[in-house]
Amino acid sequence: MSTRTTKSLEGKVVVVGSQGVxxxxxxxxxxGGMFSKAVSPTIGASFFTYKFNLGNYRVKLQVWDTxxxxxxxxxxxxxxxxxxxxxxxxxxxxxxxxxxxxxxVKELKNNVDTPLVLCLVGNKCDLEESRxxxxxxxxxxxxxxNSLFYETSALKNMGVDEAFLQVAKQMVHLYETNxxxxxxTMDLYxxxxxxxxxxNNTDIKLDAKTSPNNSTSGSGCGC
Amino acid sequence: xxxxxxxxxxxDHVDHYESSDxxxxxxxxxxxxxxxxxxxxxxxxxxxxxxxxxxxxxxxxYSGSIIDIVRHNSCSDEKEADASSLNLINESSAESSNExxxxxxxxxxxxxxxxxxxxxxxxxxxRENEDFGPEWRQKKKHLFIFSSAGxxxxxxxxxxxKLVTIMGVMQALVSFVQVSGDNMRCIIAGDHxxxxxxxxxxxxxxxxxxxxxxxxxxxxxxxxxxxxxxxxTYTSLHKIFKQRRNYDLRRLLSGAEKFIDNLVNxxxxxxxxxxxxxxxxxxxxxxxxxxxQTIVLNAKVKxxxxxxxLANNQLISLVRMKKYFLSAMDxxxxxxLVNASESFKTAESWTPICxxxxxxxxxxxxxxxxxxxxxxxxxxxxxxxxxxxxxxSECKNxxxxxxxxxxxxxxxxxxxxxxxxxIQQCGITDLRHFLYKSKSIxxxxxxxxxxxxxxxxxxxxxxGLYHYLHHRIHSPARPLKILYYVGEQETLLGWMTQGxxxxxxxxxxxxxxxxIHAINKLLRWIKKEEDQLFxxxxxxx
Ligand SMILES: Nc1nc2c(ncn2[C@@H]2O[C@H](COP(=O)(O)OP(=O)(O)OP(=O)(O)O)[C@@H](O)[C@H]2O)c(=O)[nH]1
Ligand SMILES: [Mg+2]
Numbered sequence: 086m087s088t089r090t091t092k093s094l095e096g097k098v099v100v101v102g103s104q105g106v107x108x109x110x111x112x113x114x115x116x117g118g119m120f121s122k123a124v125s126p127t128i129g130a131s132f133f134t135y136k137f138n139l140g141n142y143r144v145k146l147q148v149w150d151t152x153x154x155x156x157x158x159x160x161x162x163x164x165x166x167x168x169x170x171x172x173x174x175x176x177x178x179x180x181x182x183x184x185x186x187x188x189x190v191k192e193l194k195n196n197v198d199t200p201l202v203l204c205l206v207g208n209k210c211d212l213e214e215s216r217x218x219x220x221x222x223x224x225x226x227x228x229x230x231n232s233l234f235y236e237t238s239a240l241k242n243m244g245v246d247e248a249f250l251q252v253a254k255q256m257v258h259l260y261e262t263n264x265x266x267x268x269x270t271m272d273l274y275x276x277x278x279x280x281x282x283x284x285n286n287t288d289i290k291l292d293a294k295t296s297p298n299n300s301t302s303g304s305g306c307g308c
Numbered sequence: 309x310x311x312x313x314x315x316x317x318x319x320d321h322v323d324h325y326e327s328s329d330x331x332x333x334x335x336x337x338x339x340x341x342x343x344x345x346x347x348x349x350x351x352x353x354x355x356x357x358x359x360x361x362x363x364x365x366x367x368x369x370y371s372g373s374i375i376d377i378v379r380h381n382s383c384s385d386e387k388e389a390d391a392s393s394l395n396l397i398n399e400s401s402a403e404s405s406n407e408x409x410x411x412x413x414x415x416x417x418x419x420x421x422x423x424x425x426x427x428x429x430x431x432x433x434x435r436e437n438e439d440f441g442p443e444w445r446q447k448k449k450h451l452f453i454f455s456s457a458g459x460x461x462x463x464x465x466x467x468x469x470k471l472v473t474i475m476g477v478m479q480a481l482v483s484f485v486q487v488s489g490d491n492m493r494c495i496i497a498g499d500h501x502x503x504x505x506x507x508x509x510x511x512x513x514x515x516x517x518x519x520x521x522x523x524x525x526x527x528x529x530x531x532x533x534x535x536x537x538x539x540x541t542y543t544s545l546h547k548i549f550k551q552r553r554n555y556d557l558r559r560l561l562s563g564a565e566k567f568i569d570n571l572v573n574x575x576x577x578x579x580x581x582x583x584x585x586x587x588x589x590x591x592x593x594x595x596x597x598x599x600x601q602t603i604v605l606n607a608k609v610k611x612x613x614x615x616x617x618l619a620n621n622q623l624i625s626l627v628r629m630k631k632y633f634l635s636a637m638d639x640x641x642x643x644x645l646v647n648a649s650e651s652f653k654t655a656e657s658w659t660p661i662c663x664x665x666x667x668x669x670x671x672x673x674x675x676x677x678x679x680x681x682x683x684x685x686x687x688x689x690x691x692x693x694x695x696x697x698x699x700x701s702e703c704k705n706x707x708x709x710x711x712x713x714x715x716x717x718x719x720x721x722x723x724x725x726x727x728x729x730x731i732q733q734c735g736i737t738d739l740r741h742f743l744y745k746s747k748s749i750x751x752x753x754x755x756x757x758x759x760x761x762x763x764x765x766x767x768x769x770x771x772g773l774y775h776y777l778h779h780r781i782h783s784p785a786r787p788l789k790i791l792y793y794v795g796e797q798e799t800l801l802g803w804m805t806q807g808x809x810x811x812x813x814x815x816x817x818x819x820x821x822x823x824i825h826a827i828n829k830l831l832r833w834i835k836k837e838e839d840q841l842f843x844x845x846x847x848x849x
Contacts, residue, residue, distance in 0.1 A: 104562070104563065109651070109654065113654065123650070124651075124654070125649070125650035125651045126563055126651060127651050127657075128645075128649050128651050128652070128657060128659045129657050129658050129659020129660060129674075130657065130658050130659070131651065131654060131655040131656065131657050131658075132655055132656045132657070132658065132697070132701070133655050150655070152563075152659075154562055154563035154564075155559055155560055155562055155563075156539060156540070156560050156561070156562070156563070156564065157659075157660075160660065163694055163695075
């Protein structure tokens with residue numbers, strides 16, 4: 086029986102940005118595939134997971150959707166300290182929310198010493214008529230901080246999947262190139278006949294032996 | 309002064325019957341009585357006179373519980389280092405030297421020392437202004453919160469910005485009285501009472517024309533004050549104003565106004581706040597036991613202090629760490645948090661919450677999730693460990709799985725579907741509605757609201773009657789054991805013993821004998837149902 090080794094990669098993503106820029110809406114669009122008008126302000130932080138296959142990796146994203154309200158600001162380190170990626174969300178119709186990103190970046194630079202994938206997200210791009218932050222300016226800023234950049238609309242489902250996908254790809258890249266990436270993996274032994282199922286891990290045999298970071302090369306197959 | 313006024317304003321044709329008779333029912337058999345400590349009753353209402361609320365019960369931050377738990381569990385230096393990341397906890401331990409405890413406490417002042425001219429004759433000169441239109445004026449209850457520097461913090465109706473003037477006037481009154489070493493408590497102007505609660509650089513003013521008593525309004529204000537503490541902690545509130553007297557607290561409270569809004573609205577309709585008691589979701593005893601055991605078995609993890617399960621503002625179960633207790637007042641704040649936040653329905657949440665009675669100096673971390681698809685049954689796991697999310701999330705999954713397997717979630721939703729119980733089930737003619745509180749367990753029960761209390765206006769009137777009855781029975785000047793009161797549209801009978809408080813509403817034609825007979829029958833019914841209606845066992849991890 087032919088088997089092939091697949092790695093599972095657990096990536097922690099923290100979503101930050103000012104109150105009401107649409108962080109929760111973006112996450113729900115990505116994870117739940119929908120937009121709810123009735124979404125209410127986040128209290129503390131909400132936790133989401135999302136699993137998908139990416140090349141040879143079975144990726145599990147753990148997403149912390151943080152609250153933008155000022156009183157929760159001091160909680161943020163708890164989430165970003167352990168993160169592998171940060172989505173920096175602003176609202177393209179609010180230049181204040183864009184300036185707030187700069188504070189976030191400063192804070193992240195000062196407090197996080199593990200490598201962190203950054204992704205600048207200009208949300209609500211469906212509201213072109215009231216745009217207050219130009220795409221050029223944001224793009225320029227993104228490259229100055231070595232960050233990915235996407236404009237998204239949770240409402241119109243634009244750019245959201247792309248943004249998360251690129252973040253995941255960068256995390257894989259980070260894992261492969263940086264031994265101290267802090268990313269968790271474990272080996273999965275997958276029967277070749279049962280692969281190619283896209284979003285459904287029921288048919289994956291999981292050898293529950295966790296091996297942090299350095300893959301245990303040469304270990305025998307699970308069947 | 310206020311109390312006397314109220315008695316004078318009794319609705320017409322009142323037949324008063326006051327007595328210390330206790331009827332047939334044996335006091336020692338209070339239904340729902342338990343020797344186990346389940347919930348700590350809030351300070352008994354009798355003790356909640358103004359000075360106590362204003363000075364003692366909230367003045368001293370209980371700095372202890374959280375630190376104790378963290379310390380107790382820290383076996384080595386390694387854990388100590390961990391605790392240092394809990395910066396608020398550490399700050400509080402630094403401050404727990406009594407240094408600031410007396411600061412901000414108002415000077416004691418007994419009622420008769422209130423300067424005459426500040427009372428009755430006082431007329432507030434507020435500029436006529438379209439912001440205070442007739443609609444605003446007609447609101448029966450207002451709530452204003454401002455800092456001692458006069459900065460607006462919150463207003464129940466109308467935006468604070470537009471009410472800067474009125475809050476300025478109030479602040480001027482407060483400081484004027486304070487200069488002479490006194491403390492502003494109350495202004496009565498016609499039907500309106502203005503009640504002041506001056507706490508730690510913030511002033512809360514309740515204005516009511518709804519007929520509630522001064523003490524009842526103070527109680528409401530203290531709930532609101534506790535709500536603010538719950539969001540910020542006493543320690544940081546104190547610190548903020550110590551550093552900057554002029555601080556605009558709205559910045560930090562931004563987004564939390566809705567908790568205050570929700571709280572004051574709930575206090576207008578939920579008797580539990582007035583009674584200082586919690587309502588339990590009626591469940592068969594084995595079902596509740598099953599749920600409790602499931603929690604105990606699957607959430608026995610380090611640093612978890614309380615596990616609370618709620619549905620529709622009612623308590624399903626409470627499991628606590630040995631030695632630590634939850635007070636009814638804190639549980640009311642938890643219920644308010646869940647009731648006011650839609651966002652917990654979207655995903656598992658992790659949020660700090662301060663429980664002022666438990667420990668006003670620091671935050672607990674709450675893992676909050678709904679267990680069923682319809683987002684009815686909410687589980688809260690409160691821990692002192694900020695890193696416990698994933699552990700608790702696992703506990704939650706196991707609890708959920710088992711409750712599903714044993715159909716407990718089904719039992720909960722069935723109980724919710726029938727809301728509560730009908731007064732008919734008690735089988736007592738002429739009894740329209742009642743509130744029964746078992747004091748030892750700080751829990752209450754009451755039937756559904758039925759005709760003739762179906763419209764909001766009628767429900768408000770009923771609630772007003774309960775406030776009246778409650779106030780008379782607890783009157784500081786003349787507390788009563790039994791009050792029989794014949795009103796225009798109904799007859800009320802209130803009875804207070806060591807073990808319980810009972811407030812009943814009858815049709816207008818009931819006779820005194822029949823009413824007393826009826827409440828004896830009612831008490832027997834409650835006794836029979838007590839396992840369903842109350843949580844009588846204290847469950848610990
Ligand atoms: N037009 C438009 N509105 C959006 C979009 N995304 C979110 N919104 C709206 O923006 C408001 C705030 O959205 P949330 O997702 O709650 O924002 P948030 O950043 O999570 O807010 P906090 O949790 O308070 O920090 C809501 O009214 C959403 O409906 C979008 O892409 N386009
Ligand atoms: Mg949000």
